[in-house]
Amino acid sequence: MCYRCSTTNSLLRQTGNACTSCRQPLEFSFVSFEPLPVVEFVLEEGISDEEAVRLIQMEPPQKKSSGPVITDEGTTQTLVLSGPSDDQLDDENDPFTSTNTEMFL
Template identity: 45%
Template sequence: MGAFKLARTAYQRLQTLRLPSAWKEEVDLHSVLVRSKPFLDKEELLPVCYRCGTTNPLLSSHGDRCVTCGNAFIRSFLTFDLLPLVEFMLEDGISPDEAMEIIGEEATNPSARPSGARERIDEDAQVLTLDDPADADDALDDPLSSQTAVPNVPVVANRRALRRLSRSEVVPWRPPHAALAVRFFRLVDTSMPVRCGACGHFFEEDEFEMAVLESGRLPFTREPAPGEGSLEGPL
């Protein structure tokens, strides 16, 4: 695959272990052969943080999180590919139920537009203007973008930010046990739909459905798949 730097590290660590004799010779041989390769991993294999855009190494002392902003990587538990999810917290005083009710209000309800906005109808266009230029800039900005630029700090959404988020870009993590709290994730790339299974793990939507159709069982739990036509519901 071209992950030569990662392969070198893996062979070095394998050589520190007590291996079966049938494996030891092969590991020693490949640890020598990989030294003739570049000391780099292919760029297309490197994970890119969906919070800050930093290209990360395949193996990091920070764990499976961004080396720049500390954002934890969320992976599909079917393929372990990186999913375009960034977790955000709710502001104090906002319950998960309230958050689910107000998410996307401004996108679906025209009457929920920011105060100071007025609509002007021209012959050729319908234009939304705002009385205050500062409000105009704020309305066009991503509601959470200013926070994502601050490293190692949780992203916190207030009611105003939740109303501006589209329902299609918010994926709630519903815990498999009642003792755990609901968590919220933003889907940065809405062209890659993501679902959270009843097992508590995330999956890329198309790969999840393909795996269910091929095996007749749910990924990870291996439980029998629900009846035909029920894939659209929560699993």
């Protein structure tokens, strides 16, 4: 399948490794041999190539995680456990993600 125009391409095609409809070159995964969704972007004016590479490799800022909240109201104590929101999820500490990424290294 072409991720640019959503055309389903046959395995054998006369255009080689390109889409039969829009002629977009197809890049294949070495693991699954499926076409990869390659993203092309253009730098804004004033950003050099070196600065773009630095920005791509830069670590995102750390998010402050929220812990459990205990409230004591007279005769009632309440413990509220709230998990991290989607933007606070940490893939480094996730055992499922770390196991799967180790397989492909």
